[in-house]
Amino acid sequence: MKDFSYQGVMGRKNDIMKDAVGIDYDIFEKGKIAFDYEEMMNNVAYSMDEMQRIQRETKVGDTPLFELHNINKLIKKYSPQGKGARIFIKDEAANASGSFKARRAAISVYHAKKLGYKGVIAATSGNYGAAVASQAAMRGLKCIIVQEVYDSSKKGQPEIIEKARKCEAFGAEVIQLTVGPELFYTFLKLLEETGFFNASLYTPFGIAGVETLGYEIAKQMQKREGRYPDAVIATHAGGGNLTGTARGLIKAGAKDCRIIGASVDLKGLHMASDKDFNRKSFTTGHTGFGIPFATQPDRADVPRNAARVLRYMDEYLTVTQGEVFYVTEMLAQLEGLERGPAGNVSLAAAISLAKEMDEDKIIVVQETEYTGAGKHPMPQLTFARNNGIHIYRGDPEENVPGKTIVLPTSFDQINAKRLDLEKLKAKYVKNIIGDMKLSDLDEVDIQYIADEIKESVDRVKELLSK
Amino acid sequence: MKKAIKGSWVEIENVVLPADSRAPQVPKDTKKTPLKMWTRGVLINDEAEIGETVRVNTLSGRIAEGKLVDIKPRYAHDFGYPVIELIETGLALKEDIGGK
Numbered sequence A: 001m002k003d004f005s006y007q008g009v010m011g012r013k014n015d016i017m018k019d020a021v022g023i024d025y026d027i028f029e030k031g032k033i034a035f036d037y038e039e040m041m042n043n044v045a046y047s048m049d050e051m052q053r054i055q056r057e058t059k060v061g062d063t064p065l066f067e068l069h070n071i072n073k074l075i076k077k078y079s080p081q082g083k084g085a086r087i088f089i090k091d092e093a094a095n096a097s098g099s100f101k102a103r104r105a106a107i108s109v110y111h112a113k114k115l116g117y118k119g120v121i122a123a124t125s126g127n128y129g130a131a132v133a134s135q136a137a138m139r140g141l142k143c144i145i146v147q148e149v150y151d152s153s154k155k156g157q158p159e160i161i162e163k164a165r166k167c168e169a170f171g172a173e174v175i176q177l178t179v180g181p182e183l184f185y186t187f188l189k190l191l192e193e194t195g196f197f198n199a200s201l202y203t204p205f206g207i208a209g210v211e212t213l214g215y216e217i218a219k220q221m222q223k224r225e226g227r228y229p230d231a232v233i234a235t236h237a238g239g240g241n242l243t244g245t246a247r248g249l250i251k252a253g254a255k256d257c258r259i260i261g262a263s264v265d266l267k268g269l270h271m272a273s274d275k276d277f278n279r280k281s282f283t284t285g286h287t288g289f290g291i292p293f294a295t296q297p298d299r300a301d302v303p304r305n306a307a308r309v310l311r312y313m314d315e316y317l318t319v320t321q322g323e324v325f326y327v328t329e330m331l332a333q334l335e336g337l338e339r340g341p342a343g344n345v346s347l348a349a350a351i352s353l354a355k356e357m358d359e360d361k362i363i364v365v366q367e368t369e370y371t372g373a374g375k376h377p378m379p380q381l382t383f384a385r386n387n388g389i390h391i392y393r394g395d396p397e398e399n400v401p402g403k404t405i406v407l408p409t410s411f412d413q414i415n416a417k418r419l420d421l422e423k424l425k426a427k428y429v430k431n432i433i434g435d436m437k438l439s440d441l442d443e444v445d446i447q448y449i450a451d452e453i454k455e456s457v458d459r460v461k462e463l464l465s466k
Numbered sequence B: 001m002k003k004a005i006k007g008s009w010v011e012i013e014n015v016v017l018p019a020d021s022r023a024p025q026v027p028k029d030t031k032k033t034p035l036k037m038w039t040r041g042v043l044i045n046d047e048a049e050i051g052e053t054v055r056v057n058t059l060s061g062r063i064a065e066g067k068l069v070d071i072k073p074r075y076a077h078d079f080g081y082p083v084i085e086l087i088e089t090g091l092a093l094k095e096d097i098g099g100k
Helices: A005-010 A013-021 A037-044 A048-058 A069-077 A103-115 A129-138 A159-171 A183-194 A204-225 A239-252 A288-297 A321-335 A344-355 A377-386 A420-433 A443-453 A457-463 B084-098
Strands: A065-067 A086-090 A119-123 A142-150 A175-178 A233-235 A259-263 A314-317 A360-367 A388-394 A405-406 B002-004 B009-017 B035-043 B046-049 B055-056 B063-071
Touching: A013 A183, A037 A204, A048 A103, A048 A129, A048 A204, A069 A086, A069 A321, A069 A344, A069 B084, A086 A204, A086 A344, A086 A420, A103 A129, A103 A204, A103 A288, A119 A129, A119 A183, A129 A142, A129 A159, A129 A344, A142 A159, A142 A183, A159 A175, A159 A443, A175 A183, A183 A239, A183 B009, A183 B063, A204 A239, A204 A360, A204 A405, A204 B046, A233 A239, A233 A344, A239 A259, A239 A377, A239 A388, A259 A288, A259 A344, A321 A344, A321 A377, A321 A405, A321 B084, A344 A360, A344 A377, A377 A388, A377 B084, A405 B084, A420 A443, A443 A457, B002 B063, B009 B055, B035 B063
Parallel strands: A086 A360, A119 A142, A142 A175, A233 A259, A233 A360, A259 A314, A388 A405
Antiparallel strands: A065 A086, A175 B035, B002 B046, B009 B035, B009 B063, B035 B055, B055 B063
């Protein structure tokens, strides 16, 4: 008889995972702490041509790229002379299931089918669940989505409940849990019980699937404007969106394009707290995931996370919930595009950035997401108000996550904050070496850290000897 | 008392971990609460009342057992109330761009 207690199942974690992703991560391990990231991506994932073919089969990719003419007019109006870059938006809501997550799911589900798995499981409260469910429906696989939804009084965010509905609409089983990291225990038990594939967000397939997005942006922009964008902004939570997009841009040849991450600032709210859980209006795309996943990527549900943002990120901006709701309303009222708020985190950051950049520059906001009941500013602000959050129009500088949502009164109040990337890199180094010292590490480890944080070997040595 | 009959679409509840067995890293307020789970499926029992332990066939073809808590669970999320701050935002932006 197998031991299904918490300790029993967690103790079998590695074996369960190995069976459920079909990847032997051990062969990529090097030195004391390093692993060969590029080797893993090259050996395990698919080529760009293959991925494009796989995605075309299941209604993913080739999404439109729109210039936001009216918003760009306002950017010019509120920028100093000679400033005010143009913003384009990649309408990823056009993918089957309504978000860029379909790109990740398409490759994972294809791979699961190829390896002969009967079904797929994913742990996600976000758009990824709907994406996996939609892809599984097309490929004829069974599907289970495990969500963290409710606080202890069974009160759930409208956005997550909507995603449960959407998953069920595609024929997936949805398992809903109260708050807590032990979701992973339920997830492992289900993998063991069903023998399904772990369609994790963080496998090489899950990340490589997003490469087609960066690749398409580069090609579309080249065709339209005769050049690559100067900056691409990606909402950052677990890191896959930014990592995959950056890799795709590089593969297309857009090597000088700046890669910018954006998250909603939810400082002070504990992600696993029963009380804080419903005091945030964004279930993903926020600093509660963004910072820990940047500085400790392997905290994921696979042994080695293929999403590693510090390898690619040139800048990391944060915006407030109120600014995101404001630009979501702006996208609807000025551009005629009604899209979900979570996808607009990077749009808020882009507007702020555009005001500082020269007027001949181009910024691409690389996603939108579908909207609907629960996934819209109205239900989310209604929910926030019912939870005692103070909502008003004013200066976003006054924003206190979990207490207020301040919608700007004017366009010029959209001002993203820069997070100190140097500090994040130092934190990454601290996390990865633990109790080890520079003298404990091999050359391959030092080179690995340098690649991980996009710094020189000398700089890494300097950080390590601190 | 509401009754579900065989073939009804129902929701069941399980306690995955009681409050005293939560993981060590869980914050204090969460530790005071059990980890609960809800699953939906087609009722296997001939009939059952709310609160009874039942078995269901889930959409992925599993059989799950738990306490019956809802029959035909409603998707109760909606578009919420009109939010005056959003309406004012729209009006202000239209004015700003000069197309009242």
